[in-house]
Amino acid sequence: MQTILVAVDPQHDAGQVLARAAQLSAQHGAAVTVQHVVEDIDVGQQDVQRAIDQHARATLEGLVGAAGFATTPSLKVQFGVPHRCVNTIARELSADIILIGPGQPTTVMQRVFGSTADRIVRTASVPVLIVRNNSAQAYRSVAVAMDFSPLSEAALEAARMLAPDARIDLVHAYEVPLPFEQAMLRAGTRPEDAERFRQTKINDCRHQLADFARKHSTEADAVVLRGAPGTALVELSRSGRVDVIALGTQGRNEVAQALLGSVARRLLSEAGCDLLVAGHARH
Structure with missing residues (x-):
């Protein structure tokens, strides 16, 4: 990992996201760019824009000074649509990863179509780390959610990089x-x-997980959870047994x-x- 892009909203979770960025930068020797995107500004109002930029x-x-970076990050303040600006800068920097906070949908439109965090995650061309916890200790335990698709490979690759x-x-x-369970009950299957x-x-x-691990030359342990994926993974995330859950999301087509x-x-x-x-998967 050589280049980290951190997209922050100073009013929400910026401190914990920057602390994690500082830890990862020190661990990997990576350069960091910190970006903030201001929405809904009339670009014709130059004085207002200049004042907002300075503030x-x-x-x-x-915030960066409080995060304890070993090397001072570059700063970018932009005006526009947040997820588009973030993705543009990520491409320009050839960033290896984007760090963001979890965000919260605040309007009806965001609840239906997704918050800024949703939009960054589903449109980013590189892995996105959503920092939810205040701890900035080095990650010790990562769970990679598997569905045996190419996206599982992407998640494992991202976890190894991180x-x-x-x-x-x-x-x-x-x-x-x-x-199927109902059919077994109707057929009189014994408990x-x-x-x-x-x-x-x-x-x-x-066995499938073990085969996947051998194929990808990893000594990762295989864990099978009972239950629907969403419920089981949320419970695992809250168990205290893992620091990060890595997963693939849908591909980069129009539906995704x-x-x-x-x-x-x-x-x-x-x-x-x-x-x-x-x-x-990155190549």
Whole structure:
């Protein structure tokens, strides 16, 4: 990791995001750019824009100074649509990762179409780290959520880049499909036979995870959680057993850009730990 872009809103979670950026910068020897995007400003009002720019820069300087960076980051204040500006700067810098806070939807439109954090996550061309916790200790434990798709590979790759020294668990959530479970009940399947079926499927998942780990030359442990993916991963994130959950989100097509995957969106709003979201494998 050589270049980190940190997109902050000075009024929301900026301190914890910058503290994490300072830790990662020191760990990886990475250069950091801190960006703040101001919305809804009439660019024709030059005096107002200049005053806002100066105030925003002064605020960022104070926040950056408190975060304890070993090397002073570059600062960028821009006016425009936040997720578009963030993605543009990420491309210009060839950033390896974007750091943001979780954000909260504040309007009806944001609740329907997603907050700024949602939009950055679903449109970014590089992994996005959503910093939810105040701790800025080096990550020690990362859970990579697996669905055995190419996006699982992207999530694992991003986790290795972010925390090369951390323990990595490959995690898959399994739940017997409700129609199938109902069909077993109607067929008179005994509870012990139904449980045996569940255990067989869980063992199959463990074998798939082990095969994935061997294919990708990682010593990660295989963990199978019972339950729907969204619920199981939220519970894991709140358990205190992991510092970060890494997952892939939908690909970069029109449908994906219109709707963040339901599991990713639920974790974005409910997770109890930091999240690392990767949209595609990097080459």
